[in-house]
Structure formats: C-alpha cells, structure tokens
Amino acid sequence: MENNNLTLVKADKSKAIVIIDKDKQKEKVNNFIKENHMNMLNKDPTEIYQKQIQQAIQKCNTLIDKQTHRYLLNIKPMAPKLKVYLKTHKDNLPIRPIVNNIQAPSYKAARYTSKRIRDLLKLPYLNYPT
Numbered sequence: 001m002e003n004n005n006l007t008l009v010k011a012d013k014s015k016a017i018v019i020i021d022k023d024k025q026k027e028k029v030n031n032f033i034k035e036n037h038m039n040m041l042n043k044d045p046t047e048i049y050q051k052q053i054q055q056a057i058q059k060c061n062t063l064i065d066k067q068t069h070r071y072l073l074n075i076k077p078m079a080p081k082l083k084v085y086l087k088t089h090k091d092n093l094p095i096r097p098i099v100n101n102i103q104a105p106s107y108k109a110a111r112y113t114s115k116r117i118r119d120l121l122k123l124p125y126l127n128y129p130t
Helices: 021-035 045-058 066-072 107-121
Strands: 006-010 017-021 081-086 095-100
Touching: 006 021, 006 081, 017 021, 021 095, 045 066, 045 081, 066 081, 066 107
Parallel strands: none
Antiparallel strands: 006 017, 081 095
C-alpha cells in the first residue's frame, strides 16, 4: 500500500469533506497565524489562568454562592485547540479557524457570569447559549 500525505478536512459552509495534502493544510494554518500576528508561547499558561479564576470566584461571595463555586471550575482545564475548516466557496480555499473553549479554565465562569448579568439586567433573550 502506498503511503500518502492526504487528510480529510470539513468544509466551512456545507457538509462536504475536502481531501487536502497535509503539508498544504499546515502551510495554510501557518500563514493564518503569521497574518494575524499570533505568537508561540514558551509555556502553557492554563494552570496560571485556572488559579486566577479560582481566586476571583472565591472573592465573589456576594454574587456566587458557595455551592456554585465548585461547578464553575474546570476539573481538567486545557488550552483550547485550533481546528480549521476550509472555505470551499472562496478561491484558494482559505481556512476558517474554529476554537473550542469548553475545556478552557474560564469557560464555565464566563458562561455563568453572562447568564447572571443577563438575568439581573433583564436583557432580552438574543439567542445566547444558556
């Protein structure tokens, strides 16, 4: 069997799957990172952010009850991963970056805070996730 360098990538605005050379995909991601002035960090700051969020939650006793404190901390926080879809409807197949923040240290606290503010201010529901 011949060893190839191809991979499958989802298309951005359809349910299609694109077959692309892995090196070409990597080049597109690297170009995107370079064009958007992103830098590689020497150390993963996830643990530091987790501690800062934990301290901030503990200081908010008037807004957040003690039982909710534990729920707002991610048990195993991880830095969000970059995933890409290809924009098949555009020339040269640019990428659409997708970042899943669910495992990020601040995800649960941000979601809870957003809901609390919306409830306290009685803002109209605008299709926000609950």
